[in-house]
Amino acid sequence: QVQLVESGGGLVQAGGSLRLSCAASGRTFSRYGMGWFRQAPGKEREFVAAITWTGDWTYYRDSVKGRFTISRDNAKKMVYLQMNSLKPEDTAVYYCAASQYHSGSSTGGEYDYWGQGTAVTVSS
Numbered sequence: 242q243v244q245l246v247e248s249g250g251g252l253v254q255a256g257g258s259l260r261l262s263c264a265a266s267g268r269t270f271s272r273y274g275m276g277w278f279r280q281a282p283g284k285e286r287e288f289v290a291a292i293t294w295t296g297d298w299t300y301y302r303d304s305v306k307g308r309f310t311i312s313r314d315n316a317k318k319m320v321y322l323q324m325n326s327l328k329p330e331d332t333a334v335y336y337c338a339a340s341q342y343h344s345g346s347s348t349g350g351e352y353d354y355w356g357q358g359t360a361v362t363v364s365s
Contacts, residue, residue: 242266242267242354243265243266243267243269243270243273243339243353243354244265244266244267244354245263245264245265245337245338245339245354245355245356246263246264246356246357247261247262247263247335247336247337247356247357247358247359248261248262248263248264248359249261249262249359250334250335250359250360250361251360251361251362252362252364253327253361253362253363253364254363254364255327255328255329255363255364255365256326256327257327257363258323258324258325258326258327259324259327259361260321260322260323260324261277261321261322261324261335261337261359261361262319262320262321263275263277263319263320263321263322263337263356264318264319265318265319265320265337265339266318267318270315270318270339271294271295271315272294272341273294273339273340273341273354274291274292274293274294274339274340274343274344274345274346275291275292275311275313275320275337275338275339275340276288276289276290276291276292276311276337276338276339276340276346276347276352277289277290277291277311277320277322277335277336277337277338278335278336278338278349278352279331279333279334279335279336279361280333280334280336280358281330281332281333281334282333284333286336286349287302288302288347288348288349289301289302289305289309289322289335290302290305290309290310290311290322291311291345291346291347292311292312292313292320292345293344293345294344296312296313296315298344298345299311299345300345300347302347304330305324305331308324308325308326308327309322309323309324309325310322310323310325311323320337322335324361327361327363328363329363329364329365330363331361331363332361332362332363333360333361334358334359334360334361335358335359335360335361336355336356336357336358337355337356338352338354338355338356339352339353339354339355340352340353341353
């Protein structure tokens with residue numbers, strides 16, 4: 242079992258930055274592939290970024306490449322999403338997710354555990 246708690250969301254102007262954090266519980270955190278997803282009002286949830294168990298490979302949706310960076314600290318059981326050059330279209334609730342059997346997946350259905358989400362609002 243893994244429990245995930247996100248933090249770091251808030252209101253920011255376009256062009257600004259935020260760093261989202263995801264704190265995980267559970268003894269085997271380092272064996273989980275981790276990902277960030279987001280859901281904007283009235284839209285379906287979409288993949289944002291993923292990182293492998295060891296953190297040696299990352300994957301991003303095209304619209305955030307070069308602006309967002311996912312990272313993890315297995316010793317601290319933390320996953321981060323550094324978001325730079327934010328745009329109004331990045332406004333959404335951001336969710337951290339853990340996958341027991343898939344590492345670096347962009348498919349939400351392959352994630353087993355989800356956090357409660359943290360809201361990000363980017364004003365123009």
